Amino acid sequence: MEKKLEGKKVAMVIAHQRFRDEEYLRPKEILEEEGASVTTISSKKDIAIGMLGAKVKPDLILNDLKVKEYDALIFVGGGGAEEYWTNQKAHSLAIEAVQRKKVLGAICIAPVILANAGLLYGKKATVYESEVDKIKGRGAIYNGLPVERDGNIITANGPDAADQFGKAILEALS
Numbered sequence: 001m002e003k004k005l006e007g008k009k010v011a012m013v014i015a016h017q018r019f020r021d022e023e024y025l026r027p028k029e030i031l032e033e034e035g036a037s038v039t040t041i042s043s044k045k046d047i048a049i050g051m052l053g054a055k056v057k058p059d060l061i062l063n064d065l066k067v068k069e070y071d072a073l074i075f076v077g078g079g080g081a082e083e084y085w086t087n088q089k090a091h092s093l094a095i096e097a098v099q100r101k102k103v104l105g106a107i108c109i110a111p112v113i114l115a116n117a118g119l120l121y122g123k124k125a126t127v128y129e130s131e132v133d134k135i136k137g138r139g140a141i142y143n144g145l146p147v148e149r150d151g152n153i154i155t156a157n158g159p160d161a162a163d164q165f166g167k168a169i170l171e172a173l174s
Contacts, residue, residue, distance in 0.1 A: 003035030004174045010072040011065055013041045013090070014048050014056065015080025021050035022159045023107045024076045027166030034170055041065050043083060051078050062089050071173055073097040077108020077128065077158065084113045091117035098152070103172045107156040107165050111135055114153065124150040126157045 010031055014024050028038050042048045042058035049055060062084075067073060073093060075084065084090040094117045097104040106114050111127040112134045114120050121139030126148045136142050146161035147154065147168050154172060156165035 003033075004170065005031060005034040005036035008036045008071045008173050009069060010036050010038045010074060010169070010173075011041055011060075011067075011070045012038055012074045012076055013062065013065075013084065014050075014058070014076045015078055015083050016042045016044045016048050018051050018078050018080030019048060019054075019056075019076050020078030020081075020108055020159055021052040021054040022162045023078060023156075023165070024050065024056070025054065026162035027074065027105075027107075027169060030163070030166030030170055031173075036071075036173070039070070051080075062087070062093070065093055067093055067096040067100060067102060070102065072103035072105065072169060074105040074169065075107070075110035075113050077106070077110045079109070081108065081110045081113070084110070085116055087113075094119055101152060103152050103154065103169060105154040105156075105165065105169050107161065108158045111140075111155040114155070115140055119153065120155075123153055124148045125153070125155040127155060128158045
């Protein structure tokens with residue numbers, strides 16, 4: 001049986017410390033089950049540690065990521081994702097993903113990265129409840145849904161939405 005995402009490449013950006021395990025692992029699993037190749041990106045090349053103890057060896061560091069080589073760019077949440085909120089490289093990669101009409105995703109507190117990059121202005125988006133004012137302050141249209149898709153931008157509000165987020169990315173890439 002043909003897999004829906006055969007030949008598709010996805011870049012998932014995790015914090016070096018305190019990424020949210022299931023927000024990384026569940027979407028990755030959903031995408032890989034359908035044939036996508038997932039590359040893990042972080043700010044450092046040594047082992048990244050999740051909030052629940054997952055240990056992940058990143059494939060690339062953020063500065064080496066080339067958006068044009070991927071079909072989707074996903075920012076994973078967890079407390080550590082704050083490291084990218086004001087990171088100019090993360091912002092420029094997200095902007096490039098939109099310009100190249102790639103699928104751009106962010107879950108939990110990571111939608112703040114997209115908002116700070118100016119990408120959520122006038123767009124439907126969601127975020128972890130503690131950060132709602134940050135995305136609304138940057139012009140996002142917030143409805144409180146667990147997952148929002150506006151064009152090629154997909155946002156989700158936290159670990160409970162990890163499955164739905166993964167499936168929304170799958171659908172956008174299919």
